[in-house]
Amino acid sequence: DQQVKQNSPSLSVQEGRIxxxxxxxxxxxxxxxxxxxxxxxxxxxxxxxxxxxxxxxEDGRFTVFLNKSAKHLSLHIVPSQPGDSxxxxxxxxxxxxxxxxxxxxxxxxTVKP
Amino acid sequence: DARVTQTPRHKVTEMGQEVTxxxxxxxxHNTVFWYRQTMMQGLELLAYFRNRAPLDDSGMxxxxxxxxxxxxxxxxLKIQPSEPRDSxxxxxxxxxxxxQGYEQFFGPGTRLTVL
Numbered sequence: 001d002q003q004v005k006q007n008s009p010s011l012s013v014q015e016g017r018i019x020x021x022x023x024x025x026x027x028x029x030x031x032x033x034x035x036x037x038x039x040x041x042x043x044x045x046x047x048x049x050x051x052x053x054x055x056x057x058e059d060g061r062f063t064v065f066l067n068k069s070a071k072h073l074s075l076h077i078v079p080s081q082p083g084d085s086x087x088x089x090x091x092x093x094x095x096x097x098x099x100x101x102x103x104x105x106x107x108x109x110t111v112k113p
Numbered sequence: 114d115a116r117v118t119q120t121p122r123h124k125v126t127e128m129g130q131e132v133t134x135x136x137x138x139x140x141x142h143n144t145v146f147w148y149r150q151t152m153m154q155g156l157e158l159l160a161y162f163r164n165r166a167p168l169d170d171s172g173m174x175x176x177x178x179x180x181x182x183x184x185x186x187x188x189x190l191k192i193q194p195s196e197p198r199d200s201x202x203x204x205x206x207x208x209x210x211x212x213q214g215y216e217q218f219f220g221p222g223t224r225l226t227v228l
Binding site for chain 2: 006032034036041042043044045046049089093099100101102103104105106
């Protein structure tokens with residue numbers, strides 16, 4: 001039973017356009033959500049997060065939207081740049097679980113120049 | 114520049130051999146995680162520690178895997194005996210919970226190949 005799902009294994013966009021990465025979850029106890037970016041041969045790095053008390057969080061070119069009723073979150077990258085090409089992981093946490101996160105399988109984003 | 118370090122970065126071994134992976138978490142972090150990533154798969158949580166005490170190791174095959182934190186600066190993951198299906202990239206991550214939320218800082222990983 002996969003509690004965090006990223007249904008699109010890959011996404012390709014043109015430089016300058018918007019990238020939208022999606023994530024669905026099934027556990028209604030999740031109250032904190034994170035996105036990580038991973039380049040080849042490196043560990044994931046934290047990108048942006050959102051608490052369940054919010055529906056949007058913005059940091060520069062990156063915005064995360066949370067729709068609790070649909071159990072869905074999305075990461076928007078505007079404008080997309082070639083350096084954004086990486087694997088993006090969605091993760092979710094329950095506040096009482098001492099920081100433990102459940103990760104999705106990742107979406108590989110390719111931004112074409 | 115604080116970062117999580119992992120050794121070795123690459124390990125090739127033969128089936129049946131013992132493998133030990135080491136991790137140095139960021140100084141001051143109170144939570145350490147071990148993950149495994151296989152080809153085209155997400156991050157599978159193997160075990161994690163809070164203030165050096167194991168909180169959950171339900172993700173590990175108990176008969177062959179073991180995880181410890183001998184001290185606050187070292188976490189180890191051992192596989193004995195290793196099998197070809199253990200071939201994967203193993204990541205260590207640390208965090209300061211709850212002061213820094215749930216953000217985890219990952220090391221570069223150990224790529225393990227078991228022949």
